[in-house]
Structures are given as structure tokens and as C-alpha cells.
Amino acid sequence: MAKILISPIGVGGKFKSQDNYDREYQEACYKIGDISYPQSRFMAAVLYEHFKLDGIVFIGTVKSMWEEVYRFFCETNGVQKNDDYWLDLACKIDELKYDSPLNDLDLSPIEEILGKHSKCILIKYGIDQDELWENFDRIFQIVDWLNVGDEIYIDITHSFRSLSLFLFLTVTFIKDLASEKQIKISGVYYGMLDVTRELKYTPVVDLKPLFEMTSWIKGAYSLQSYGNGNFIAELLKAQNENQLANQIEELSQSLNINNVNAIKQKSSILKTSLQQSIPKTPFQYLRKTLENFVKKFARSSVQESEYQLELAGWYFDNQRYATGYITLAEAIITYLCEIKGRNIKNRNTREEMKDLLHNRDIKNSKLAQLYFKVNPIRKSIAHALLEEGNHVNDVRDAINNAKHYYQEVKTIFKTGRIE
Structure with a gap:
């Protein structure tokens, strides 16, 4: 079981000149919680050190600053840099364009420097549908490449903004459709370079709670559309909201077995609970949806025949x-x-x-x-x-x-x- 970082690579900023990219990232003092990492250029290196990771998957285009990745990690890992390879790589990247074949670059020496659990993935710019789907196929290789029980961290600080969406879809797929691999999503990190000047440091924020919102939406949809409350109950239990989770499970079970009396009883109990204080979790944004759902079944004042008829509907x-x-x-x-x-x-x-x-x-x-x-x-x-x-x-x-x-x-x- 390895701890793997997935990190896109861009072309660097234009801090030295507005006419050309610097081919390096701006030096920053990244801060994770109370721990600062001053004079850091690579967000990936900061995350690698902070979480004691085993490998990095870099994703970039033919114009990404691969030569700087090679130089930086040779220096960081105490490995002698092959100057000929570095120069040849830099020159090739300078010549390549958006439509250049991806196999024009040999990134295997970088993978070797990064170590056993690391990989470099080349993608297109994604300027049309064909390129977007090709990128999706390439990024999706990560799912097959990961092993059972691996733990992944995601960095979305740099490169094309579309890459963040690709990684979001990858995370969603891993959670929902590749669950047999038991891969844990440990964090989705963003270095807020935008506020560096104001704060005098660059905060690193974990956006995982926002990514997890998809799970809550899926859970609410499953309950609302199919009467299946197991998924949202699991999410609530993870938040130590066992009473609410159990009530949703009991209503779900009653619907699935079509026990009309139990549906009435359990929906009334859940309706009361939803009117009380709700935990400060993504569930609070779904409460109205759940209230509307429960109202359909918590109708004790209607005739039994009407209740059964509406249930059939x-x-x-x-x-x-x-x-x-x-x-x-x-x-x-x-x-x-x-x-x-x-x-x-x-x-x-x-x-x-x-x-x-x-x-x-x-x-x-x-x-x-x-x-x-x-x-x-x-x-x-x-x-x-x-x-x-x-x-x-x-x-x-x-x-x-x-x-x-x-x-x-x-x-x-x-x-x-x-x-």
C-alpha cells in the first residue's frame, strides 16, 4: 500500500518577464496548518515532504516544465543531474507545439529519479472534444495503475484548470465505480498563491470536503429516487450522527420491503428529527430535499386507501x-x-x-x-x-x-x- 500524490505541472509564471514564461514556479512560503515550508517552488514537493509520501504522478503537456521537474528532484533527492539529458529535454520542449506528438518526449529518466511509485503522464491541451477524451483516457490510466489499498493525495494548484475537473472525475470514479480497489482519497490540496501577497505566506487548503459533497448528493438521490438510504446513512455514521443515520436506514428498509405501517411510523419519526438541529455537515444542505421526501410518507391523517394509492404512485x-x-x-x-x-x-x-x-x-x-x-x-x-x-x-x-x-x-x- 503506497501513498501517492497526483499533481499537474504547468509552464511556470511570468514573474521575471511578461514576454516569456520563467520555466519555474514562483518561490513561496507554503503553510499547511501551523507548519511552514519557506522558499518552496514546488507545491508537490511540499506535500510529498509533509505527508511522507511514497510517489508522485505528474501530469503535463509537451510544453510543461519537465526539465525543471528533473532538475529540482535530482537536487532534492541528492542525485547527480545528467546535464545532457536536461539540456536535450529543455531544447525539445522549446521546439514542441500544442499539436506535437506526445511520444516526442522521453520522461523515463524523470520517473526513475522520482522513484518506484511515481509516473509521468503526458496529455494534450484539450482544445477540442477529441483531445478532451484522449486526455481523459490517459489520466484514467491512473486507476488501473494504482494498487489495492493505495492512498492518494491530489494537488490542483498548477496547470490547466480543466485538469482539476479531470481529477475530480477520477476521484468520483475511484469512489463510486472502483471501490473494489479500496483506494482512499486522503486529500485534495490547493496552494492559494492568489493571497500570498496579502497574507505574506501561501495557505494550503484541503478541498476534500467539497469533493465529498458529490457523495452526499448521491446519497440523497438514492433515497429520494429509490428509497435506498444506506449510502447517506453511512456518511452520517462517519460524522457520528448515528441516530439520524439509523432512522434513515429504518425508513429505507421499510420502503424496500413495502411495510406500509412501518413506512408511516418511520417517516414520522424522521420528519420530527429533521425539524430539529442538524449537524454542520454537507447534510445540512440536503435537509430540505429530505424533508420533502419524508412528507410524502408521513401522512397519518389520510385514509389508508389513499395512503396506499399514493405509495403505489x-x-x-x-x-x-x-x-x-x-x-x-x-x-x-x-x-x-x-x-x-x-x-x-x-x-x-x-x-x-x-x-x-x-x-x-x-x-x-x-x-x-x-x-x-x-x-x-x-x-x-x-x-x-x-x-x-x-x-x-x-x-x-x-x-x-x-x-x-x-x-x-x-x-x-x-x-x-x-x-
């Missing part, structure tokens, strides 16, 4: 058609119990209501006809039937008609009668 809206059809069929039976003044929770009563729909006086009603369309789909889902004659078109029809059936049932429920 939510399942359909979020493409959970199986659970939606089961809930819709049960909502119709509950509605019949209510208008007949019968116990909605009594199993025998519910069976009587199903028989009632086949009664000669009722079977031709709109409600009965809807139930006769919905219930076979419910039965097929509930019993996982693969009956002869069940074609792909039946599945498509069930999906395409789901919201239509929901609206038809809703119209009938509003009348308070069997129609």
Missing part, C-alpha cells in the same frame, strides 16, 4: 413497478373495506372484498374492471410466474399502463363510491 414514478402493482391492488381492496365500513386489517374481510368485486352488481364497475387488470399483474409478480403466453409485450404493457391505472383508481377514490 411513488413506486411507479421511480420505476419500481413490481412493488407498485402489489400496493395498487391492495389499495383497491382497502378502499372497498373503507366504503363498506369493514376492518381493513382483517384478512377474512379483505378476502370478502375480493369476492365482492365478482358480484353481478359490481363486476362491471370501473373499479372492478381496473382490479381485474391490475390483480393478474400483481399475482404474476408476487408468485414470479412464467406462465405460457406471457410475452415481452405483456411486460411492456404492464409498465406502460402503470401510471394510467394509478390515475384511474385515484379518480374513483375521490368519489367515495364504487364506480
